[in-house]
Amino acid sequence: xxxxxxxxxxxxxxxxxxxxxxxxxxxxxxxxxxxxxxxxxxxxxxxxxxxxxxxxxxxxxxxxxxxxxxxxxxxxxxxxxxxxxxxxxxxxxxxxxxxxxxxxxxxxxxxxxxxxxxxxxxxxxxxxxxxxxxxxxxxxxxxxxxxxxxxxxxxxxxxxxxxxxxxxxxxxxxxxxxxxxxxxxxxxxxxxxxxxxxxxxxxxxxxxxxxxxxxxxxxxxxxxxxxxxxxxxxxxxxxxxxxxxxxxxxxxxxxxxxxxxxxxxxxxxxxxxxxxxxxxxxxxxxxxxxxxxxxxxxxxxxxxxxxxxxxxxxxx
Amino acid sequence: xxxxxxxxxxxxxxxxxxxxxxxxxxxxxxxxxxxxxxxxxxxxxxxxxxxxxxxxxxxxxxxxxxxxxxxxxxxxxxxxxxxxxxxxxxxxxxxxxxxxxxxxxxxxxxxxxxxxxxxxxxxxxxxxxxxxxxxxxxxxxxxxxxxxxxxxxxxxxxxxxxxxxxxxxxxxxxxxxxxxxxxxxxxxxxxxxxxxxxxxxxxxxxxxxxxxxxxxxxxxxxxxxxxxxxxxxxxxxxxxxxxxxxxxxxxxxxxxxxxxxxxxxxxxxxxxxxxxxxxxxxxxxxxxxxxxxxxxxxxxxxxxxxxxxx
Numbered sequence: 001x002x003x004x005x006x007x008x009x010x011x012x013x014x015x016x017x018x019x020x021x022x023x024x025x026x027x028x029x030x031x032x033x034x035x036x037x038x039x040x041x042x043x044x045x046x047x048x049x050x051x052x053x054x055x056x057x058x059x060x061x062x063x064x065x066x067x068x069x070x071x072x073x074x075x076x077x078x079x080x081x082x083x084x085x086x087x088x089x090x091x092x093x094x095x096x097x098x099x100x101x102x103x104x105x106x107x108x109x110x111x112x113x114x115x116x117x118x119x120x121x122x123x124x125x126x127x128x129x130x131x132x133x134x135x136x137x138x139x140x141x142x143x144x145x146x147x148x149x150x151x152x153x154x155x156x157x158x159x160x161x162x163x164x165x166x167x168x169x170x171x172x173x174x175x176x177x178x179x180x181x182x183x184x185x186x187x188x189x190x191x192x193x194x195x196x197x198x199x200x201x202x203x204x205x206x207x208x209x210x211x212x213x214x215x216x217x218x219x220x221x222x223x224x225x226x227x228x229x230x231x232x233x234x235x236x237x238x239x240x241x242x243x244x245x246x247x248x249x250x251x252x253x254x255x256x257x258x259x260x261x262x263x264x265x266x267x268x269x270x271x272x273x274x275x276x277x278x279x280x281x282x283x284x285x286x287x288x289x290x291x292x293x294x295x296x297x298x299x300x301x302x303x304x305x306x307x308x309x310x311x312x313x314x315x316x
Numbered sequence: 317x318x319x320x321x322x323x324x325x326x327x328x329x330x331x332x333x334x335x336x337x338x339x340x341x342x343x344x345x346x347x348x349x350x351x352x353x354x355x356x357x358x359x360x361x362x363x364x365x366x367x368x369x370x371x372x373x374x375x376x377x378x379x380x381x382x383x384x385x386x387x388x389x390x391x392x393x394x395x396x397x398x399x400x401x402x403x404x405x406x407x408x409x410x411x412x413x414x415x416x417x418x419x420x421x422x423x424x425x426x427x428x429x430x431x432x433x434x435x436x437x438x439x440x441x442x443x444x445x446x447x448x449x450x451x452x453x454x455x456x457x458x459x460x461x462x463x464x465x466x467x468x469x470x471x472x473x474x475x476x477x478x479x480x481x482x483x484x485x486x487x488x489x490x491x492x493x494x495x496x497x498x499x500x501x502x503x504x505x506x507x508x509x510x511x512x513x514x515x516x517x518x519x520x521x522x523x524x525x526x527x528x529x530x531x532x533x534x535x536x537x538x539x540x541x542x543x544x545x546x547x548x549x550x551x552x553x554x555x556x557x558x559x560x561x562x563x564x565x566x567x568x569x570x571x572x573x574x575x576x577x578x579x580x581x582x583x584x585x586x587x588x589x590x591x592x593x594x595x596x597x598x599x600x601x602x603x604x605x606x607x608x609x610x611x612x613x614x615x616x617x618x619x620x621x622x623x624x625x626x
Binding site: 073075076077078080085149152157158159160238239242243244245246247257258260268269 | 485486488493494499500503515517518520521522523524525526534537538540541
């Protein structure tokens with residue numbers, strides 16, 4: 001591939017002198033620059049957003065120490081801006097959602113990609129894509145009206161708990177995990193499967209020992225994108241987690257207590273704060289924390305995927 | 317190919333130009349209208365008047381309804397209503413940028429001092445009453461509570477219904493979000509029992525609901541839940557309304573329009589409008605109309621408690 005590119009580069013001056021190609025190369029230059037502009041503007045916009053977040057959020061630390069910011073009580077009316085309950089809430093809901101969604105998503109993708117007959121796959125794939133298109137607020141209504149009463153009947157004091165949020169979030173992230181994993185499985189060359197089956201491995205051994213390791217980097221991306229989607233979700237958790245800024249007691253029961261996430265806090269309180277007030281800058285500081293968390297997840301994904309590429313890169 | 321592009325352009329262009337002309341014509345008319353109303357304003361200031369009205373979010377819907385209805389009565393007077401919170405409205409009155417400040421609490425001593433320092437004597441007008449109903453699920457056997465019991469529940473000192481005479485079940489506390497003025501009223505009058513020295517706050521387990529309807533619907537389905545809502549939002553057929561006593565020696569009172577306006581119900585609060593100095597002219601006419609039966613009918617239709625005629 002690399003050779004091909006340098007060849008065509010070398011040909012460009014020849015085409016230019018040929019006259020007929022001049023207009024084509026002009027349009028090529030325009031398109032090239034347009035694409036470059038798009039790429040640069042994406043970087044520029046992300047940088048600007050980050051600068052904006054820092055500019056608005058940094059004011060919080062003129063008044064609050066980092067320990068107050070990480071404190072255990074969130075009650076803005078009395079100047080208590082401890083984000084620990086919100087951080088715990090976000091991490092708890094996201095972690096449980098991923099623990100539920102990853103095995104289910106992987107199993108579904110493997111079934112679709114490796115086991116299901118073609119006619120069944122033709123039915124299931126579009127259905128899963130429809131699932132991805134359901135707006136999260138609709139899933140939130142569903143959680144509020146259907147799932148929360150079920151959780152309450154299981155014995156929780158109220159149906160609005162961390163677990164309710166995690167269940168709905170898991171359902172929301174499933175399509176992302178399934179379709180990306182399935183793409184990764186599809187990209188594994190057929191020769192791998194044929195070779196494995198030819199040396200006497202069963203279908204399950206082939207899937208577990210050959211296909212999944214070969215698709216590892218794609219699966220990691222699927223899980224990371226799922227986490228990113230879950231931690232950034234706002235309206236759904238605002239509706240079903242109860243929004244109590246409460247650090248749940250450690251134990252199995254912690255899943256059945258109400259929590260308040262960082263995103264829900266920003267959404268619920270941003271509309272009413274005075275611009276430039278301490279409360280306002282603390283909400284932006286929470287935005288910075290979220291930005292850093294998703295950045296760290298992406299970085300982790302890049303590192304993990306990089307390792308995977310090296311392994312299979314030599315083979316392809 | 318160029319020709320084809322031209323043709324399609326011409327065809328599609330005809331309609332947008334028509335629309336554009338229409339738009340320009342409307343804009344021109346609008347500008348002329350604005351100009352003429354400006355000139356009449358400067359000529360005879362009494363014929364056209366705008367009243368600036370700002371403040372409490374609790375009152376904003378009532379204030380908007382008043383402004384719209386009054387414009388029908390007095391077409392020459394238009395009233396611009398904005399929310400922003402009681403504090404914002406009072407600050408605007410002190411800075412002399414509004415004619416009327418709406419507030420769901422009385423002005424503090426500090427605020428009155430600030431206003432006097434700027435040469436403004438704030439005048440208080442009670443314009444409506446709001447009663448907070450305490451509601452539980454219909455299955456809950458509890459009928460009545462004291463403010464002290466409510467405070468113990470909402471600060472987390474009492475966590476089981478059997479401590480207030482109910483069944484053995486956990487208490488699920490519901491509240492509005494902290495940006496609600498009603499949340500602040502409940503904090504001051506119930507959680508802190510009206511004691512300014514008291515610094516208690518809501519228990520961290522309190523579920524903060526994004527709306528009044530969020531509270532009623534959770535109370536309807538959860539037998540452990542307790543919440544508060546304005547009288548206009550509750551319905552005795554679907555939620556049980558609790559009788560409240562100010563202290564253990566007082567009678568338990570149900571929130572109704574009557575008990576709230578008599579002052580017997582302990583969780584009723586006045587809603588205010590403040591003017592800079594005694595109102596005169598169109599401003600006085602407007603305030604008098606608000607206190608008239610026409611104005612107070614609007615209060616009742618929005619679920620608040622109208623003032624009784626003294």
